[in-house]
Amino acid sequence: MQPLVGLIMGSKSDWPTMEHAANMLDKLGVPYETRVVSAHRTPDLLFDYAKTAAERGLKVIIAGAGGAAHLPGMVASQTSLPVLGVPVQSKALNGLDSLLSICQMPGGIAVGTLAIGNAGATNAGLLAAQIVGTFDDTVRKAIDEFRAHQTQTVLDNPDPRDP
Ligand code: RP5
Numbered sequence: 001m002q003p004l005v006g007l008i009m010g011s012k013s014d015w016p017t018m019e020h021a022a023n024m025l026d027k028l029g030v031p032y033e034t035r036v037v038s039a040h041r042t043p044d045l046l047f048d049y050a051k052t053a054a055e056r057g058l059k060v061i062i063a064g065a066g067g068a069a070h071l072p073g074m075v076a077s078q079t080s081l082p083v084l085g086v087p088v089q090s091k092a093l094n095g096l097d098s099l100l101s102i103c104q105m106p107g108g109i110a111v112g113t114l115a116i117g118n119a120g121a122t123n124a125g126l127l128a129a130q131i132v133g134t135f136d137d138t139v140r141k142a143i144d145e146f147r148a149h150q151t152q153t154v155l156d157n158p159d160p161r162d163p
Pocket of ligand 1: 009010011012013014038064065066067088
C-alpha cells in the first residue's frame with residue numbers, strides 16, 4: 001500500500017518511543033513508512049526526504065527527536081506537508097530540551113508539537129490518522145471505533161481497585 005505517513009526519527013535509539021506512533025497507525029490501518037533521518041548526522045538525506053515527501057505521496061510527516069531536536073523544524077522548512085514533532089525523552093534533561101527545541105518554532109514555519117515521550121508518539125500516530133481521515137472515510141471510521149472502544153472500556157471498569 002502507498003505510504004501516506006512518513007514516520008522518521010533522529011536515531012535508532014528513538015524507536016522504543018516512536019514505535020508507539022507506529023502501533024497506533026497499524027491499529028487504525030494507516031499505511032506508513034519509517035526511517036532514521038538525522039538532522040545533524042545525515043543532513044543531505046533530511047533535505048532529500050523532506051523535499052520529495054509530497055511528490056512520493058506522503059500526506060503528513062511524524063518526526064521524533066531528542067536533545068537538540070532540530071529534525072521536525074528542519075523537515076518542516078523543506079515541505080509544506082504538516083509535520084508533527086515528538087519530543088523524545090532525553091536522559092540529561094528528561095525531554096524538556098527536546099520539547100522546547102520542537103515547540104518553540106519562530107512564526108512562519110509550523111510544527112505541531114506533541115507531548116514528551118510515549119504519550120506524544122501515540123498521539124502523533126492518532127493525529128496523523130485524523131489528518132488522513134479528512135479524506136479517507138475508512139480511516140475516519142477506524143478512529144471513531146477506537147474512541148468508542150476506549151470510552152466503553154472506562155465505563156465498563158468504574159472501580160479503580162479492580163485489576
Ligand atoms: C537525537 O539525538 C536523536 O533523535 C536521539 O534522540 C538523540 C540521541 O541519539 P543517539 O546518540 O542515541 O543516536 O539526534
